[in-house]
Amino acid sequence: MTFINYAAREINCKIVYYGPGLCGKTTNLQYIYDRTNPAAKGKLISLATETDRTLFFDFLPLDLGTVKGFKTRFHLYTVPGQVFYDASRKLILKGVDGVVFVADSQEARMEANVESIRNLDRNLKDQGYDIATVPYVLQFNKRDLPTAMPADDMYRRLNIKREPTFEAVAPTGAGVFDTLKAVARQVLMDLKKH
Amino acid sequence: MSLPDLVLYDEEFRRIKDSLQRLASDANANVVFLVDKNGQQIAAVGDLQTLDTTSLASLTAGNVAATDGLARLIGEKEFSILFHEGERDNIHISIVAQRVILVVIFDERTSLGLVRLRVRRAMSELEKIFEDIAGKAEKEKQALQADFDSPFAEITDEDIDRLFAE
Numbered sequence: 001m002t003f004i005n006y007a008a009r010e011i012n013c014k015i016v017y018y019g020p021g022l023c024g025k026t027t028n029l030q031y032i033y034d035r036t037n038p039a040a041k042g043k044l045i046s047l048a049t050e051t052d053r054t055l056f057f058d059f060l061p062l063d064l065g066t067v068k069g070f071k072t073r074f075h076l077y078t079v080p081g082q083v084f085y086d087a088s089r090k091l092i093l094k095g096v097d098g099v100v101f102v103a104d105s106q107e108a109r110m111e112a113n114v115e116s117i118r119n120l121d122r123n124l125k126d127q128g129y130d131i132a133t134v135p136y137v138l139q140f141n142k143r144d145l146p147t148a149m150p151a152d153d154m155y156r157r158l159n160i161k162r163e164p165t166f167e168a169v170a171p172t173g174a175g176v177f178d179t180l181k182a183v184a185r186q187v188l189m190d191l192k193k194h
Numbered sequence: 195m196s197l198p199d200l201v202l203y204d205e206e207f208r209r210i211k212d213s214l215q216r217l218a219s220d221a222n223a224n225v226v227f228l229v230d231k232n233g234q235q236i237a238a239v240g241d242l243q244t245l246d247t248t249s250l251a252s253l254t255a256g257n258v259a260a261t262d263g264l265a266r267l268i269g270e271k272e273f274s275i276l277f278h279e280g281e282r283d284n285i286h287i288s289i290v291a292q293r294v295i296l297v298v299i300f301d302e303r304t305s306l307g308l309v310r311l312r313v314r315r316a317m318s319e320l321e322k323i324f325e326d327i328a329g330k331a332e333k334e335k336q337a338l339q340a341d342f343d344s345p346f347a348e349i350t351d352e353d354i355d356r357l358f359a360e
Binding site: 003004005006007008011012014042043045047056057059061064065067068069070072075077087088091092094095177181184185188189191192 | 200201202203204207208230231232233234236246248249252253256259260262263345346347348349351353354356357358
């Protein structure tokens with residue numbers, strides 16, 4: 001749900017980073033946070049366990065500039081990837097405008113990627129969305145690992161609707177902003193339909 | 195074709211701010227703000243300089259969402275009031291019209307009783323405003339479906355590229 005405030009001339013959009021446990025959702029946000037001009041960002045909030053596993057969500061507000069005279073504010077959230085946090089994941093999808101699916105490129109995690117996409121599909125449905133129409137971008141993270149699967153194979157298994165797909169190495173930032181930009185583009189272009 | 199769920203125009207925004215302002219002064223609270231259930235801040239009044247209201251909004255919504263989940267687990271529809279007591283400051287959270295969250299931050303200069311009393315009055319004001327907003331949105335929706343000149347109808351790829359040009 002995009003929140004358009006005509007009084008303050010602001011558009012607020014919510015982007016959620018989804019994916020299996022340890023795929024690098026928080027790392028994506030961390031890189032965006034580190035590389036953004038301090039005036040354009042708020043605090044990065046991480047509700048994590050002592051071992052840095054996301055417990056509830058990470059949250060990063062970003063001001064990207066203006067479009068048609070409206071200030072665009074993006075609220076980036078991650079979900080906890082671990083299977084048993086499903087109730088929390090569902091809550092975070094509430095009011096989502098765009099989803100980034102972060103897939104782990106390691107062959108051993110392919111089943112977890114597939115299961116997580118299925119879980120996303122189900123949870124979106126529960127919130128009244130359809131994965132076929134919601135702005136959606138796919139990211140193949142951890143491309144630098146020797147155990148990474150060929151991107152073509154991953155594309156065949158994980159791409160569901162020819163969504164824009166990016167290869168990434170989140171700690172170094174490769175592909176991170178391309179992914180964000182692609183999902184922001186879809187969300188803003190979606191406003192045209194309103 | 196769908197419309198964004200929440201569109202706020204000047205008039206309602208002013209009415210909301212007035213109502214929050216009145217609540218802040220009547221209850222002698224430090225900060226009063228309104229967030230929608232998705233974590234977007236709608237309006238805030240009071241001593242905001244030292245507060246990160248964006249983070250507050252998102253955490254409040256997370257808190258309410260988690261508590262809603264708990265409520266449903268035990269067969270309740272929602273817990274309509276949450277209260278967090280600190281050493282100096284306290285937070286009083288209530289749900290308005292089942293969709294927005296009213297947050298009052300206060301300290302020892304006032305009391306929980308007074309805050310609750312004033313919040314109740316503010317809530318009925320705010321409920322009325324949100325009813326009006328919903329009514330207006332419905333009317334606009336019908337009008338817009340015929341002919342709508344959204345400022346976003348003309349968004350181009352270049353507009354979006356510009357956002358990311360650092």
